[in-house]
Amino acid sequence: MTTRLVRTLAAAALVLGAAACSSSGGGDPLAGSSAAPAPAGGKTVVVGSANFPENVLLASIYSQALKAKGVSVQEKFNIGSREVLYGQLQSGNLTVLPEYNGALLAYLDPKTTATSTEAVDAALQQKLPASLAVLDPAAAEDKDSLTVSQATADRLGLKSIADLNGKAADLVVGGPPEFKSRREQQFKDVYGVAFKEWKPTADTTANALKDGTVQVGNVFTTDPRIVQFKLVSLADPKNVFSVQNVVPLVNKAGVDATATAALNAVSAKLDTAGLTALMKRVSVDKEDPSAVAKDWLKANGLG
Incomplete structure (x- = not known):
C-alpha cells in the first residue's frame, strides 16, 4: 500500500525532517534482514498501527502472534x-509496525x-537509521492504485493512468488527506496528469467512487470493494x-529473537489472496479485526 497509508498532521514536516536527519547509511547488517536484533530484555513490545482498517488488522495479527510465543505486548492502534x-x-514509544516496503x-x-x-528492500537497508530494521517481507502485497468506476x-x-492525460482536468480525485502532497507532483511529472480537485476521502474512497462524489480514487488493491462495486484499477x-x-518494521532495541521469529513466521504465511479475504471480513462484513x-x-498454526 501505496500506497497507502494516511492522515497527515501539521507537525508531519517536523517528523519527516527528524527522520531524514537521523537516517544513516547501510552500515548495519541487521537492517533489512531477518537476523535477530538486540535482545528485548523482557521489555513489553508495543505494537502500533496506522489509522486504516487493514493496518489495524495486520497489527492485530502481529500482536497476537507475539503473545502466542509468550511475548509481553501492548497495543496502540489507530x-x-x-x-x-x-x-x-x-x-x-512504539516497537513494531506493519509497513509496506x-x-x-x-x-x-x-x-x-x-x-x-529485492531492490526496494536493498534500498531500505541504506535509508533506515541504525535503530530500525525491516524483517522478512510477506508475499502479501497491497498496492496503491488509481481506480475509477466502470462507467x-x-x-x-x-x-x-496514462489515459488520464488530457482528461484529468475535469475530474475530482479522492484519497487519504496526505495523498495530494505525496503524489500530485509525481502524476504531473510522470504522466502529465493534473486533476481538477483533490478531495480527502480517507477509507471511504471506494464508496465515493460508487456514489460519484469523486471520479478517480486512491484505493488499495486488496480492498474487496473493488470487486463488490465493479471498480476498475488503472x-x-x-x-x-x-x-x-x-x-514488519521494528525498533531493534525492543525485540529479541523470539519476537523476530514470530513476526517472520507471519510474513512466511501471509499472501495477497489471503489478505484480501481477511479484508472482506473486516471492510464488507464489518467483523472485528x-x-x-x-x-x-x-488456521495457519501461529496462534
Missing part, C-alpha cells in the same frame, strides 16, 4: 499516518527508482506506485 508513526518508532522507501527517499521487492472507464476510455506502466509488500486476526493465526 494512531495516525506514517509521518506520525515513524517518529514514534524511532523514539522507542515500497511506501516506506518512498517516504524515506521520494526520488527512489526501485520498484522490485467512468467506459466513458473516457481509461485502462491506465494500470501503472511507469511505476509511480512501486511494490508494496507487507513487512481482532477476531479475524485470531482466526487467521489459528
Whole structure:
C-alpha cells in the first residue's frame, strides 16, 4: 500500500525532517534482514498501527502472534499516518509496525527508482537509521492504485493512468488527506496528469467512487470493494506506485529473537489472496479485526 497509508498532521514536516536527519547509511547488517536484533530484555513490545482498517488488522495479527510465543505486548492502534508513526518508532514509544516496503522507501527517499521487492528492500537497508530494521517481507502485497468506476472507464476510455492525460482536468480525485502532497507532483511529472480537485476521502474512497462524489480514487488493491462495486484499477506502466509488500518494521532495541521469529513466521504465511479475504471480513462484513486476526493465526498454526 501505496500506497497507502494516511492522515497527515501539521507537525508531519517536523517528523519527516527528524527522520531524514537521523537516517544513516547501510552500515548495519541487521537492517533489512531477518537476523535477530538486540535482545528485548523482557521489555513489553508495543505494537502500533496506522489509522486504516487493514493496518489495524495486520497489527492485530502481529500482536497476537507475539503473545502466542509468550511475548509481553501492548497495543496502540489507530494512531495516525506514517509521518506520525515513524517518529514514534524511532523514539522507542512504539516497537513494531506493519509497513509496506515500497511506501516506506518512498517516504524515506521520494526520488527512489526501485520498484522490485529485492531492490526496494536493498534500498531500505541504506535509508533506515541504525535503530530500525525491516524483517522478512510477506508475499502479501497491497498496492496503491488509481481506480475509477466502470462507467467512468467506459466513458473516457481509461485502462491506465496514462489515459488520464488530457482528461484529468475535469475530474475530482479522492484519497487519504496526505495523498495530494505525496503524489500530485509525481502524476504531473510522470504522466502529465493534473486533476481538477483533490478531495480527502480517507477509507471511504471506494464508496465515493460508487456514489460519484469523486471520479478517480486512491484505493488499495486488496480492498474487496473493488470487486463488490465493479471498480476498475488503472494500470501503472511507469511505476509511480512501486511494490508494496507487507513487512514488519521494528525498533531493534525492543525485540529479541523470539519476537523476530514470530513476526517472520507471519510474513512466511501471509499472501495477497489471503489478505484480501481477511479484508472482506473486516471492510464488507464489518467483523472485528481482532477476531479475524485470531482466526487467521489459528488456521495457519501461529496462534
